Amino acid sequence: MTTIVDAPWFYWAVGVAVGLPVCLVTLTELHNALLRRDSVLARPVHLVRNYILPLGALLILLVQGMQISGETTPVRIVATVFGFVVLVLLLSGLNATLFQGAPEGTWRKRIPSIFLDVARFVLIALGVGLIFAYIWGANVGGLFAALGVSSIVLGLALQNSVGQIISGLLVLFEQPFQLGDWLETPSGSGKVVEVNWRATHIDTGGGMLIMPNSVLAAASFTNFSRPPSTHSLSVDTVFAVDDPPDDVIRMLNRVAAMLPQLRAGSAPGSVHLGAVRYSTSIPLASPADDYSAKTQFLRWVWYASRRAGLHLDEAEDEFETSERLQTSLRIIAPTLRLNRAEQEALLPYARLARYGTGEYLQYAGDVPRRMIFIVNGCVSLVAAASDGVHIPIRTLEAGDFLGQTALTREPVPASAFALDEVTVLLIKRDHIEELTARKPVLLQDFGHAIEERRASVQRALAAAGE
Known part of the structure; x- marks a missing residue:
C-alpha cells in the first residue's frame, strides 16, 4: 500500500509550503535593508519577492504537485509570465549592478544611453524568442534569419548615415567633453549646453552651433575646461619704450590681482616680450569670464598706468x-580749512589721479602714506565680513576724504x-602733518573722522552678525 509520503507530489508540496514563507520573510528583510541604504539593488529584490518567487512556486505546484502536463495552456501561460518576469529581472539587475552603481569617471558611467537601449532591445528579443521557442514550441529560427537578412540590406542602404551615427556614438562613449565645458572647434567656439546621440549643441554667445558628433569625431578641437582649474586668459599690452619694464610688470600684476573674475588661490603673471610689448596671464575659473575679465582689465590698466606715470x-x-x-x-579747501594763499602754497605738493568704476582706492588693513580727497565722483566705503562679503558703510562724495589714518600710522x-x-x-x-601742525582744529577734525569711521565699521559688522 502506497503512503502519502511515497506520493510523487509530497516532497514538492512540502518544499513549497515551507520554502516559500521562509524565502518571502528573508527577501522582505533584505529588501527593507536595501531601502534603508538607498541601494540600487532594492528593485531587483522587490521583483524576486513579489513576482518571481510566487510564480515559481505556482509553476512547481502545477507541474510537480498536481502533475499537470507542461503542454497544457494554463501551465504555458504561467511559464510565459514567469519567463517575462525573469527577463525584466535580468534587465533590472544588469542595469543596477553595472551602470547605476558605477563610480564616476569609469566607462560604465560614460556609456551613452543609446548603447543601453540597443542592448536592452537585443536581450528582450532573445528572451522573447526563447520563451516562444521552449514554452510554445514556435519556430523562431526563420524569423531571426529574416531579420538578419533585412538588417544587412538596410545597413548597406544606409551605411553612410549609420557610419555617422556610430562615429558620434564613439565620441559620446569616450566623452572628451561634458555639459558646461568650453570647446574651440573649426566651426566656432562656445559652451556645451546639450549632447545627444546625433549632435552637440554649443552656445557661442551669438547663437547656437549644432555640431554633428561625426564631425567632432573626425576633427580636432580644444577643450578649455580640461583639465579643470587650468584656464588662463592672456592679454597683450603696449607701453612706451622708455617705461621701466619692472614698473610696468608690477602695475599690470597689481591690476590683474584686483579682478573679481580671478580664480581663487591663483596669482596673475606678466612678462616683457621685448620692445614695447607685454603679456599678462590671468587665471580664470571658466572661459565664460574671458570677455568680462579682458575688458575690465584693459579699462583698469588705462587708469592705473596714468596714475603710475606710465604710457599705455x-x-x-x-x-x-x-x-x-x-x-x-x-x-x-573747506575740508582742509584752506584760504587762497594756503591753496597756492599747497599747489606744488598735490597730485590729480583718476580711478575707473570698480577700482579700489584703499584696502582694509593697509597703512596709507597719503590722504585721498575726492574731487569728482562717488566712492563706496565697505567693511569685509568673515566670509568675504562686503558690507556697505557709507558713500563718499566730492569733498570727502580717505586715508586719514596716515597721520597716526594705523591701518584703515x-x-x-x-x-x-x-x-x-x-x-x-x-x-x-605740516597743515595739522599749523591748524590744531584740523587735527581734531581728522581725529573725529578716524573714530567715526571705526565706529561705523563696528556697527556695520555687528548688524551683519559678525
Whole structure:
C-alpha cells in the first residue's frame, strides 16, 4: 500500500509550503535593508519577492504537485509570465549592478544611453524568442534569419548615415567633453549646453552651433575646461619704450590681482616680450569670464598706468593741468580749512589721479602714506565680513576724504572702491602733518573722522552678525 509520503507530489508540496514563507520573510528583510541604504539593488529584490518567487512556486505546484502536463495552456501561460518576469529581472539587475552603481569617471558611467537601449532591445528579443521557442514550441529560427537578412540590406542602404551615427556614438562613449565645458572647434567656439546621440549643441554667445558628433569625431578641437582649474586668459599690452619694464610688470600684476573674475588661490603673471610689448596671464575659473575679465582689465590698466606715470599705447597723459589742480584745491579747501594763499602754497605738493568704476582706492588693513580727497565722483566705503562679503558703510562724495589714518600710522578699518569714474587729489603724509601742525582744529577734525569711521565699521559688522 502506497503512503502519502511515497506520493510523487509530497516532497514538492512540502518544499513549497515551507520554502516559500521562509524565502518571502528573508527577501522582505533584505529588501527593507536595501531601502534603508538607498541601494540600487532594492528593485531587483522587490521583483524576486513579489513576482518571481510566487510564480515559481505556482509553476512547481502545477507541474510537480498536481502533475499537470507542461503542454497544457494554463501551465504555458504561467511559464510565459514567469519567463517575462525573469527577463525584466535580468534587465533590472544588469542595469543596477553595472551602470547605476558605477563610480564616476569609469566607462560604465560614460556609456551613452543609446548603447543601453540597443542592448536592452537585443536581450528582450532573445528572451522573447526563447520563451516562444521552449514554452510554445514556435519556430523562431526563420524569423531571426529574416531579420538578419533585412538588417544587412538596410545597413548597406544606409551605411553612410549609420557610419555617422556610430562615429558620434564613439565620441559620446569616450566623452572628451561634458555639459558646461568650453570647446574651440573649426566651426566656432562656445559652451556645451546639450549632447545627444546625433549632435552637440554649443552656445557661442551669438547663437547656437549644432555640431554633428561625426564631425567632432573626425576633427580636432580644444577643450578649455580640461583639465579643470587650468584656464588662463592672456592679454597683450603696449607701453612706451622708455617705461621701466619692472614698473610696468608690477602695475599690470597689481591690476590683474584686483579682478573679481580671478580664480581663487591663483596669482596673475606678466612678462616683457621685448620692445614695447607685454603679456599678462590671468587665471580664470571658466572661459565664460574671458570677455568680462579682458575688458575690465584693459579699462583698469588705462587708469592705473596714468596714475603710475606710465604710457599705455605710448600715449601721453595730459589730464593733470595747473587749472585742474587749482579747481580741485578749491573744492577740498573747506575740508582742509584752506584760504587762497594756503591753496597756492599747497599747489606744488598735490597730485590729480583718476580711478575707473570698480577700482579700489584703499584696502582694509593697509597703512596709507597719503590722504585721498575726492574731487569728482562717488566712492563706496565697505567693511569685509568673515566670509568675504562686503558690507556697505557709507558713500563718499566730492569733498570727502580717505586715508586719514596716515597721520597716526594705523591701518584703515574699511575698504573703498569707485562707484563711477572718480577724480581725486593726493597729498602725501608730510604735507598733511605740516597743515595739522599749523591748524590744531584740523587735527581734531581728522581725529573725529578716524573714530567715526571705526565706529561705523563696528556697527556695520555687528548688524551683519559678525
